[in-house]
Amino acid sequence: MDRLLIEGGIPLNGEVYVSGAKNAALPILCAALLTEETLTVSNVPHLRDVTTMLTLLGQMGVQISVDEKRSIQLTAANVVHPEATYEMVKTMRASVLVLGPLVARLGQARVSLPGGCAIGLRPVDQHLKGLQAMGASISMEQGYMVARADRLKGARIRLDLVTVTGTENLMMAATLARGTSILENAAKEPEVVDLAQCLIAMGARISGAGTDVITIEGVERLHAASHQVMPDRIETGTFLVAAAATGGSVRVTGARPETLTAVLEKLRETGVRIETGSDWIQVQASGVLKAVNFSTAPYPDFPTDMQAQFMVLNTVAQGQGIAKETIFENRFMHVQELCRLGAHIEVQGNKAITHGVPHLEGASVMATDLRASASLVIAGLVARGTTTVDRIYHLDRGYEAIEEKLSRIGARIRRVH
Ligand code: UD1
Secondary structure (H helix, E strand, O other): OOEEEEEOOOOOEEEEEOOEOHHHHHHHHHHHHHOOOEEEEEOOOOOHHHHHHHHHHHHHOOEEEEOOOOOEEEEOOOOOOOEEOHHHHHHOHHHHHHHHHHHHHHOEEEEEOOOOEOOEOOOOHHHHHHHHHOOOEEEEEOOEEEEEOOOOEOOEEEOOOOOHHHHHHHHHHHOOOEOEEEEEOOOOOHHHHHHHHHHHHOOOEEEOEOEOEEEEEOOOOOOOEEEEOOEOHHHHHHHHHHHHHOOOEEEEEOOOHHHHHHHHHHHHHOOOEEEEOOOEEEEEOOOOOEOOOEEEOOOOOEOHHHHHHHHHHHHOOEOEEEEEOOOOOOOOHHHHHHHHOOOEEEEEOOEEEEEOOOOOEOOEEEOOOHHHHHHHHHHHHHOEOEEEEEOOHHHHHHOOOHHHHHHHOOOEEEEEO
């Protein structure tokens, strides 16, 4: 199993380019199921989750090719197995995103229930409730959700809570339904907007994506289109936090500053200087960081996917900082590992209270999920001496070439087998 060896204590300096967004690419690849014509997707990050999604779509019969510019062409003319097996869904929960498109276009889908995962229970009741409202019949058969419908019909659906993939699944399903659907309490995440733009390019009639009410007028069929995936705001935020925590100065290019407002605000509060251009963000640390309080919440508020990384800043900042996690019930698994590096953190329910220490010391730590892994890498970059991060397969699910990118901005980091 691969691990990362990090020699910490060196400020990061330079420029780093951000990759396409994993959480936008995954639903957009699934959108290919909505048409028999070819969908071309560019700026797809090279990640394990993307490979998993392509394998899943390939198993169903989608024809996939990659051109010389690394754009991916997907043609779902002959979908033979409208199914996502337990093997696929347990590897990657986002596999559930095939459900909506399959029922909408083929009238049937068989998708394994996701089961528990490291960061919480994460049920899919809202996805199912929405599909049922559109006329699908849903049954549970041997751990699988089986959905059937002749043709979905438009419906007014009020989601009980804000769910990103739930909104995406239902928005995709509604594009081919008969009549108009209205999704209320929809997720406003930029990835939902990116997916909507792709669907609109395919001929869907969608308005309101990016607000909490999305209206979708169903059409008979969707057609071929090309779409470029948006930049990854979580990767962007991860580099910014790494630069700040190491006391460095880094410009992240190819980014979209407007998708990171809450993170940039909190970074400024720590005392670092932030400058932005249309497609770049520069962070410059000077002097001691101030600990900050933050609370995760759906977009446009502070993303849960940045909670673990941001907490590292608090571990070496002056004073007490509180991180409150309101989205997932079990998302503090990085805390014990950070404590192994010398951080002072106590967990009280959904709050992690950090008392800043002057420095962290290198140690062996273990990654438990994707964003927790990123936080351990940042902590390793901050800590004096050598840190070994084990089980980095989690990291490879969501960060493209992370050690190369970090090396280019001065990190001493290498992968060992
Ligand atoms: C997506 C992101 C993930 C991010 C999360 C929250 C993708 C592929 N993944 O995950 O990186 O951490 O948003 O921003 O885009 N819930 C229910 N019932 C449902 C659906 C969700 O109770 O039917 C709950 C979940 O358990 C969780 C909360 O709603 O507590 C938010 O989850 P959701 O937004 O659905 O997360 P994902 O879409 O799975």
